[in-house]
Amino acid sequence: xxxxxxxxxxxxxxxxxxxxxxxxxxxxxxxxxxxxxxxxxxxxxxxxxxxxxxxxxxxxxxxxxxxxxxxxxxxxxxxxxxxxxxxxxxxxxxxxxxxxxxxxxxxxxxxxxxxxxxxxxxxxxxxxxxxxxxxxxxxxxxxxxxxxxxxxxxxxxxxxxxxxxxxxxxxxxxxxxxxxxxxxxxxxxxxxxxxxxxxxxxxxxxxxxxxxxxxxxxxxxxxxxxxxxxxxxxxxxxxxxxxxxxxxxxxxxxxxxxxxxxxxxxxxxxxxxxxxxxxxxxxxxxxxxxxxxxxxxxxxxxxxxxxxxxxxxxxxxxxxxxxxxxxxxxxxxxxxxxxxxxxxxxxx
Amino acid sequence: xxxxxxxxxxxxxxxxxxxxxxxxxxxxxxxxxxxxxxxxxxxxxxxxxxxxxxxxxxxxxxxxxxxxxxxxxxxxxxxxxxxxxxxxxxxxxxxxxxxxxxxxxxxxxxxxxxxxxxxxxxxxxxxxxxxxxxxxxxxxxxxxxxxxxxxxxxxxxxxxxxxxxxxxxxxxxxxxxxxxxxxxxxxxxxxxxxxxxxxxxxxxxxxxxxxxxxxxxxxxxxxxxxxxxxxxxxxxxxxxxxxxxxxxxxxxxxxxxxxxxxxxxxxxxxxxxxxxxxxxxxxxxxxxxxxxxxxxxxxxxxxxxxxxxxxxxxxxxxxxxxxxxxxxxxxxxxxxxxxxxxxxxxxxxxxxxxxxxxxxxxxxxxxxxxxxxxxxxxxxxxxxxxxxxxxxxxxxxxxxxxxxxxxxxxxxxxxxxxxxxxxxxxxxxxxxxxxxxxxxxxxxxxxxxxxxxxxxxxxxxxxxxxxxxxxxxxxxxxxxxxxxxxxxxxxxxxxxxxxxxxxxxxxxxxxxxxxxxxxxxxxxxxxxxxxx
Numbered sequence: 001x002x003x004x005x006x007x008x009x010x011x012x013x014x015x016x017x018x019x020x021x022x023x024x025x026x027x028x029x030x031x032x033x034x035x036x037x038x039x040x041x042x043x044x045x046x047x048x049x050x051x052x053x054x055x056x057x058x059x060x061x062x063x064x065x066x067x068x069x070x071x072x073x074x075x076x077x078x079x080x081x082x083x084x085x086x087x088x089x090x091x092x093x094x095x096x097x098x099x100x101x102x103x104x105x106x107x108x109x110x111x112x113x114x115x116x117x118x119x120x121x122x123x124x125x126x127x128x129x130x131x132x133x134x135x136x137x138x139x140x141x142x143x144x145x146x147x148x149x150x151x152x153x154x155x156x157x158x159x160x161x162x163x164x165x166x167x168x169x170x171x172x173x174x175x176x177x178x179x180x181x182x183x184x185x186x187x188x189x190x191x192x193x194x195x196x197x198x199x200x201x202x203x204x205x206x207x208x209x210x211x212x213x214x215x216x217x218x219x220x221x222x223x224x225x226x227x228x229x230x231x232x233x234x235x236x237x238x239x240x241x242x243x244x245x246x247x248x249x250x251x252x253x254x255x256x257x258x259x260x261x262x263x264x265x266x267x268x269x270x271x272x273x274x275x276x277x278x279x280x281x282x283x284x285x286x287x288x289x290x291x292x293x294x295x296x297x298x299x300x301x302x303x304x305x306x307x308x309x310x311x312x313x314x315x316x317x318x319x320x321x322x323x324x325x326x327x328x329x330x331x332x333x334x335x336x337x338x339x340x341x342x343x344x345x346x347x348x
Numbered sequence: 349x350x351x352x353x354x355x356x357x358x359x360x361x362x363x364x365x366x367x368x369x370x371x372x373x374x375x376x377x378x379x380x381x382x383x384x385x386x387x388x389x390x391x392x393x394x395x396x397x398x399x400x401x402x403x404x405x406x407x408x409x410x411x412x413x414x415x416x417x418x419x420x421x422x423x424x425x426x427x428x429x430x431x432x433x434x435x436x437x438x439x440x441x442x443x444x445x446x447x448x449x450x451x452x453x454x455x456x457x458x459x460x461x462x463x464x465x466x467x468x469x470x471x472x473x474x475x476x477x478x479x480x481x482x483x484x485x486x487x488x489x490x491x492x493x494x495x496x497x498x499x500x501x502x503x504x505x506x507x508x509x510x511x512x513x514x515x516x517x518x519x520x521x522x523x524x525x526x527x528x529x530x531x532x533x534x535x536x537x538x539x540x541x542x543x544x545x546x547x548x549x550x551x552x553x554x555x556x557x558x559x560x561x562x563x564x565x566x567x568x569x570x571x572x573x574x575x576x577x578x579x580x581x582x583x584x585x586x587x588x589x590x591x592x593x594x595x596x597x598x599x600x601x602x603x604x605x606x607x608x609x610x611x612x613x614x615x616x617x618x619x620x621x622x623x624x625x626x627x628x629x630x631x632x633x634x635x636x637x638x639x640x641x642x643x644x645x646x647x648x649x650x651x652x653x654x655x656x657x658x659x660x661x662x663x664x665x666x667x668x669x670x671x672x673x674x675x676x677x678x679x680x681x682x683x684x685x686x687x688x689x690x691x692x693x694x695x696x697x698x699x700x701x702x703x704x705x706x707x708x709x710x711x712x713x714x715x716x717x718x719x720x721x722x723x724x725x726x727x728x729x730x731x732x733x734x735x736x737x738x739x740x741x742x743x744x745x746x747x748x749x750x751x752x753x754x755x756x757x758x759x760x761x762x763x764x765x766x767x768x769x770x771x772x773x774x775x776x777x778x779x780x781x782x783x784x785x786x787x788x789x790x791x792x793x794x795x796x797x798x799x800x801x802x803x804x805x806x807x808x809x810x811x812x813x814x815x816x817x818x819x820x821x822x823x824x825x826x827x828x829x830x831x832x833x834x835x836x837x838x839x840x841x842x843x844x845x846x847x848x849x850x851x852x853x854x855x856x857x858x859x860x861x862x863x864x865x866x867x868x869x870x871x872x873x874x875x876x877x878x879x880x
Contacts (some may be wrong), residue, residue: 279826
């Protein structure tokens with residue numbers, strides 16, 4: 001069964017509760033390697049070691065089976081498969097030493113998945129996110145006349161097929177599963193405003209989802225089943241400075257208009273890290289550009305600390321001022337109000 | 349001969365006249381002395397002298413006489429003519445009756461109280477009223493329409509009934525402070541709730557009752573303080589969701605605003621805050637009731653129910669009943685009043701006002717929104733009014749904080765920080781009556797402690813419901829009736845005994861039901877949190 005590795009960028013230590021999928025040997029081997037090397041360091045995950053250990057484990061297997069078993073979302077033309085594996089096995093030795101510290105634990109998010117487009121032996125597009133689709137479709141009501149709108153919640157399964165195309169100014173990635181019953185496409189575009197100033201940005205220009213309502217697992221008793229396409233209209237999302245990857249923990253929602261009676265399909269992306277252009281080294285993200293919601297959350301978390309420190313300083317200043325004030329104004333021995341305090345005076 | 353006789357008669361008459369005028373003058377100046385006005389000598393000198401018995405008797409013979417008469421309970425023997433004879437009379441009175449020491453202690457206490465009056469001024473009945481109103485008209489008034497939603501007319505009746513019961517328990521608690529002396533007059537022998545508890549457990553466990561009441565008081569007061577911090581943080585957070593300031597940050601800001609409470613010295617300053625708090629509460633009431641009246645056409649009179657929702661109503665009982673808890677503050681309030689005999693009047697009027705306002709508010713708000721009434725009524729308001737009401741609520745929460753804080757500080761200082769080895773730590777106050785620096789730092793530490801609890805304890809409202817049903821019910825219903833029965837058993841009429849027993853039973857039931865429902869709520873909240 002095809003299996004994917006997850007390459008989390010999370011800041012937390014590995015959580016054992018999340019589920020690696022059950023591709024036994026590669027899983028075990030990789031986990032063994034995980035335990036040996038990861039410990040408690042926080043790390044930026046590279047693809048490196050996970051791929052390499054999977055590759056190393058199956059170095060002796062046939063190439064076609066290998067492709068599916070590893071489940072790396074890699075795109076290789078059929079003729080280059082062997083060369084790629086030879087390359088991989090060599091790479092695995094090298095990367096095994098170099099990128100040990102890039103490994104992080106399994107992602108706690110079971111929906112999160114990584115999609116990589118490779119061209120010419122190098123990665124040109126990497127996308128990592130968890131996505132959920134809410135697709136409305138029509139169902140015949142019990143009276144046989146009315147149509148009720150139901151909603152199907154679709155998640156990306158493991159082992160989807162990835163195709164993609166990279167370019168200098170445009171890139172796209174296409175993910176399909178269940179024999180092309182569902183196809184999810186992301187289109188990126190890079191805009192060069194003023195090359196001298198470096199104001200280049202890249203963004204998502206179009207999102208598309210093709211779905212087939214005759215597919216039985218998600219669409220139950222759909223009325224007039226057929227294929228439909230939901231596309232975005234004039235979308236400009238995930239705007240990032242060029243040369244950087246986009247990172248956002250908070251969920252982002254897009255609405256696509258479907259050809260099925262203009263229904264609105266909701267695409268909810270979370271835990272995103274995407275880079276469609278300018279990937280410098282294999283399987284590594286460039287420095288991340290955080291989305292505004294994350295920045296705000298960071299600020300929200302930082303603010304109590306700052307305020308707490310200010311409050312502490314305020315208290316210390318107040319106490320010291322009061323203490324000085326007491327010392328300054330307490331020259332004369334005050335006559336006690338209560339005779340029982342006379343003994344304090346008479347003690348000398 | 350006739351002239352001689354006439355002369356003697358006129359002498360006698362003039363002597364009598366002077367003696368009467370002197371006596372009245374002495375009475376007046378004695379009254380003035382008691383009120384704190386120093387007649388002739390300067391304050392410092394009089395203070396020093398006053399604390400010394402002999403000097404005092406020498407200089408103020410008549411006054412000592414008058415005060416000794418008052419203190420010893422009406423001899424009325426004083427009346428000498430003129431100063432010297434007065435002194436002689438007073439002296440002989442002093443020596444003969446042997447009433448020197450008791451009047452001297454009471455007079456000593458009385459005159460020293462005058463001196464202390466400038467550090468610890470007495471509060472008027474109005475100020476005591478503001479304090480009690482601050483305690484009984486709290487933030488929970490916002491949950492009352494929801495209680496009516498689930499309780500119907502029974503909820504309204506309960507509001508009135510709880511006011512009556514709490515007024516009665518407050519009065520019997522204060523009655524426990526007094527004892528009749530041998531002359532049939534009521535004398536204040538106990539000073540605080542702790543003293544009453546100690547007196548009740550006196551023969552076998554002289555300090556156990558005091559410890560129990562101390563712990564309950566401290567828990568209740570500190571939890572109230574923490575609740576105000578939580579509420580103000582929550583309200584500010586809900587009022588400005590667009591700012592990147594989280595609820596924790598708002599709580600810290602609120603605590604910074606509350607830091608000056610550490611400098612509170614006496615009840616008079618606290619009463620000023622309570623007055624402002626009452627004004628803010630009044631404004632909130634007026635705003636909400638005015639808005640509801642503007643929608644009077646849509647009132648749903650037929651929706652007020654006669655039956656109750658058995659699952660949800662017990663929580664409402666808790667909200668209604670425990671909102672009238674002011675008994676913790678009553679002993680110290682009554683002890684600081686200038687005229688303690690106005691206490692009963694003040695209690696009556698504050699409870700009547702609270703009852704009317706709460707009932708009106710709850711009924712009117714419920715009629716406006718009927719089934720859509722939310723747990724906190726401000727959620728039903730349109731957003732402009734809600735913003736204004738939220739701001740006033742925050743102001744009210746911040747202004748309500750000084751009273752429980754001051755009471756908590758007093759309780760802590762009395763139990764842990766006393767002079768002369770009576771308690772664990774030395775006195776917080778220096779010889780001149782000013783707060784020592786480390787006393788101030790302890791108060792600041794208490795403020796910071798309330799802040800930390802407000803930030804880090806989750807589901808605080810439920811926790812407060814839990815402790816409130818134990819300590820609040822105990823201090824408010826169970827203990828006053830118990831102490832009243834124990835201490836004044838011989839003087840109680842049958843209907844007093846009946847009321848006390850009934851209140852004890854009802855209070856026990858409310859406490860147990862509140863405890864069970866709070867535990868259920870807490871368990872559910874934790875399960876939901878863990879599943880999250």
